[in-house]
Amino acid sequence: MPITIAFKTEIPRISILDEQGNFDEKLGKGLIPDADLVKLYEAMFQCRHLDGVAFRLQRSGRMGTYPQNMGQEATSLGAAYVLAKNDWLVTCYRENCGLFWRGVPMESILLHWMGDERGNAMPREHFATPIAVPIGTQMLHATGLAWAAKYRGEKQIACTFFGDGATSEGDFHEAANFAANLDIPVVFVCQNNFWAISVPGHIQCSAPTVAQRGIAYGMPCLQVDGNDIFATVYAMRMASEHARTQGKPYFIEMVTYRLGDHTTADDASRYRDKAEVESWKGKDPLIRVRKHMERLKLWDDKKEAELLERTEKLVAEAVARAENIAAPHSVDFFNSMYAELPADLALQRDTMQTHSLGQDPGQLASTDHLNAPAEHAHH
């Protein structure tokens, strides 16, 4: 048989609550208890609200560049909802919703974008890593963190989030490949929002799906509607179950869209069609959950109003905490350089100078030597 089939595969796509409000009972029933659904909606709502506030903070000069999360809330939230409390969540910068669900305080995120490292000084009990600025690099840390758990014989897994653009980086490939070949339980989640700043998705991945990136590593792969909290929860259940019981990785493409600019430094109208943006507004992850809850009589306008009121207060308090933190001292940027500061660096800190005369005013006085009898031939 000269031509045989060496390999064969297919990738399923999951959608449960679609933008028309259709709800698939078979997959969806009992997936998320009603009380939880309400909480999940509230979490998305609050995250969305913070997003708007943060945007305005930036515009009024009270914060630096900020990447809005708007439209992508259901992806990381689905993951955070499913993961165990001590599973690692290793994210990029568009996963506020999942991080808040885990207990990361809003002001941590705000502080980060206000140019303050204290925003990253997250207590280890959140099992979350700091915002990753260099694209595509954090997935390797997720693989390492899950590996550490495996090394210790713990059942902890890691879940890592990254964008479609990030899948172009070599580090993505290496992270997935290490996990696959060394049997490390990591759930890789690509938030495919079709854009990496101004670069369209097909420049990052011209294959029919981003999900098939995972086939390269022999991982099970899924594509899901990332704006459908039921679908993201469903997929994360499958994936985390697989990771935990098999000790192996899983790849999920969550199809979503950022409704805002890339960051506050960006103007997406330069490169995106208005029509495209409009069409995605109809697929908003919040709207469909709200409508679904209304159908189930779990939600009404009054609750919405009450939620808004609660949220405004919550966010305002977080902003206040972030803005009222004491200004950092210059020396702060020395103090966590090393467990113990090398002498040299301590001298820089203590003098806030790098020129040696500045660090050692005594040296200046020492020119008195010049008038003393020369010890050496020409000094």
Add this chain to the structure above:
Amino acid sequence: MPITIAFKTEIPRISILDEQGNFDEKLGKGLIPDADLVKLYEAMFQCRHLDGVAFRLQRSGRMGTYPQNMGQEATSLGAAYVLAKNDWLVTCYRENCGLFWRGVPMESILLHWMGDERGNAMPREHFATPIAVPIGTQMLHATGLAWAAKYRGEKQIACTFFGDGATSEGDFHEAANFAANLDIPVVFVCQNNFWAISVPGHIQCSAPTVAQRGIAYGMPCLQVDGNDIFATVYAMRMASEHARTQGKPYFIEMVTYRLGDHTTADDASRYRDKAEVESWKGKDPLIRVRKHMERLKLWDDKKEAELLERTEKLVAEAVARAENIAAPHSVDFFNSMYAELPADLALQRDTMQTHSLGQDPGQLASTDHLNAPAEHAHH
């Protein structure tokens, strides 16, 4: 439909002349004219012979580390045979056979491993790049070279070779991804020989095939018996045709085995089973072609003896040329640093010193100044 199929694919495997001597007429007939088959066999034979001679040169201290190609001759040869003369061949270090077919002189390869850059000063008309020492990095250059051809509107393509280990590097991923998404005609050929020095293949790729690496980029993928010159030629025809007419990349896994150590610095018996090596000896790409030619009455012992005689002479001459080349001057390592040598570097070259007094003996004399009336306060 909550669960749909987002993607579906399969990968064919090609084998034409197998190790038992079975020849598939359907795929194989007319694929390689008899006269060419003889030449291809001779090329593999000569490459194999050089390999043995090089090994002995290393062992007797006349050459540095050398990576034997033994057992993998049919892979790059199949490619070189199919490619147009001006298609780029961008290889690693186990593709001597293909390079010799293109006209790269044997002594170039020898000189390289004798620690002499002149071995890499290959005339551009070979359309071959120098031996790539850092694993996995050269595929990006292939993508760039093919891109340059496309930019100029030429029909030139590139074919790049790399090992199974190399597919673990991020650069492999980026090279394939650039080619796929920017529509650049590159044939990616992985020589899967199941080992990267001592590390077994499943640590590099635990998926059922290496071929499926290409699925991640939406490329057509093939797996072939890399020890079967007919199969490698067949696959390269398909792939290069695709690349040339569609302007897009193609991924081929050529399954093969290195019969020798990784390099002369390695001792493969530390990590490979004897039985495994023995089983692959039966799959030798040379033996099966020879037997096939004998069946076709194209070959006999006399021709083999005559070939050996010719080859011994050819290789001895190449070795002599490599060994008799004039020793390089120290300054040679300065001379091709830049198109024009910066003054500083020219001074280093001219003095073969880096210490400033060494570079400027006049400075020493200048201590006479000391005895002259001091111009400055303390000198």
Add this chain to the structure above:
Amino acid sequence: MANLNMVQAINLALIQEMEKDERVLLLGEDVGNNGGVFRVTEGLQKRFGPKRVVDTPLAESGIIGTAIGLAMGGLRPVPEIQFEGFLGPAYDQICSHAARMRTRTRGAFPVPLTIRVPVGGGIHAPELHSDSPEAIYAHTPGLKVVMPSSPYDAKGLLVASIRDPDPVIFFEPKRIYRAFREEVPEDEYVLPIGKARTVCEGNDLTIVSWGASVIQCMQAIEKSGKSIELIDLRTIYPFDADAVETSVRKTGRCVIVHEAPLTGGFGAEISSRIMERCFLHLEAPVQRVAGFDTIMPYYKLELDYMPDAARIGRAIDDVMAY
């Protein structure tokens, strides 16, 4: 002659080189439709088409690695790396290949490549958007490293870089991308790589600097009221040792200023050279005013990190008092 800021001057240089030489093409993240995140390539894709101004996948090693292939194939690629903090993933392709290909092949495959990279701090940006890695690349034989400090210089040096037959890293100090304008001739001019500029002459002390720090030095000089000679290196490698030596032999005193961390910064090289070449002319030890040996802090503290006129002024005083 037009009054341009640095972004405009670079844009103009790119247009003119692309018009002159078909082999010049641009590639990088967001350089096309979006005109780059700093708008340096604004309008170029529209003007020259997507073949010559190419949005690439988000992969720096891929950008440089394919650009090396493009250069080996006879073109003159001008890749952009979005911020100096993202040179890291491309480090290997730059240092193991771009820098080495000519030597490796004894001249058979030169790599005429110009890597444009916004560099340095002071713009309130997030982490890894404010570093100064020029010393790393200056220590890598086979590369040239250029960093202009004004629109005029940026245009002339970029033209020289693109035409250079060897790989050049062209650092663009983002802090002064739009900080000021100056007269920039439309007409072609080339500023030679490896030649420093004497910004102002003086007799008491020499300051050597480059990039955005040159502006801080000018401020410090003004405040000091002393007769200070300011040398803007323009090129880090090869650097203009003659210009530095000549000046220091005259003044006998020198302060070197750069944003990069002190230890192992390029100031160390210059300082050593001065000692080696001007030993008997030195009235005081050469001093370095540099970034601290810490990670560049997030932006709340970035101004505390970077050398400013006050720190430079203090060094001037200390050296003068020696």
Add this chain to the structure above:
Amino acid sequence: MANLNMVQAINLALIQEMEKDERVLLLGEDVGNNGGVFRVTEGLQKRFGPKRVVDTPLAESGIIGTAIGLAMGGLRPVPEIQFEGFLGPAYDQICSHAARMRTRTRGAFPVPLTIRVPVGGGIHAPELHSDSPEAIYAHTPGLKVVMPSSPYDAKGLLVASIRDPDPVIFFEPKRIYRAFREEVPEDEYVLPIGKARTVCEGNDLTIVSWGASVIQCMQAIEKSGKSIELIDLRTIYPFDADAVETSVRKTGRCVIVHEAPLTGGFGAEISSRIMERCFLHLEAPVQRVAGFDTIMPYYKLELDYMPDAARIGRAIDDVMAY
């Protein structure tokens, strides 16, 4: 006490640290069954099992990136990069993450990581197997950089590195992996990071060096017949400025020797520091004997590239004659 070469001394240090501390694990290419291409990890996989001595995929960024994750997860990974020439692909993970994670998180996520890397030339190896990039990493705040020059030092410094709560690049000069043996105690000892060793004392001139070059310096000193003090830095960052200063204040003359290219090499930093701190004590300009500012040539010429006793001797003579 045993008579060991450097490979054996490092192997012993690894065994002892792994026995003492469950959190220590080794990872890298060929470190397992094969014991590493230099056999430094020979026998360790058999002894500690494949969980603690892990053969990884062929991907340096992956090795360091996952090791960072392992360290963030509370372990003490000791990755091996097969040759210094292959640090390039890992540059970004080392410099953008390992070096920054502690600062980035204000101490919440330290990265206790020891990256073992064979370094330097002189073993007749192929391209990219003979370089000396220590200055690159010494210029990267957040890292420590160590390079022993003897079996005894290698053991004590490696133990210190593995126990260090911060990331360390531990360069192993491959030229002296097996060049000589010396007494190396079985018993635990720790050589502190940041402290130099005075190899021999002298009054006429100070030589500062590190790694394999220390051996060349010893040869040159012997030949010179002068009273020369040799300081082996042992640690490149943080470097022992006090030891250097004390010695140069005494001798008034200094030669620095390293294999890495001259320009921007760590010699420049030391030379600058000496000028800054010992200005009035200098009898002659500090001189550097270093690799040339070229690509390390293929092995036919490698001995012409690296500083040898003759070149060092010439510098000694020149400085003494000044």
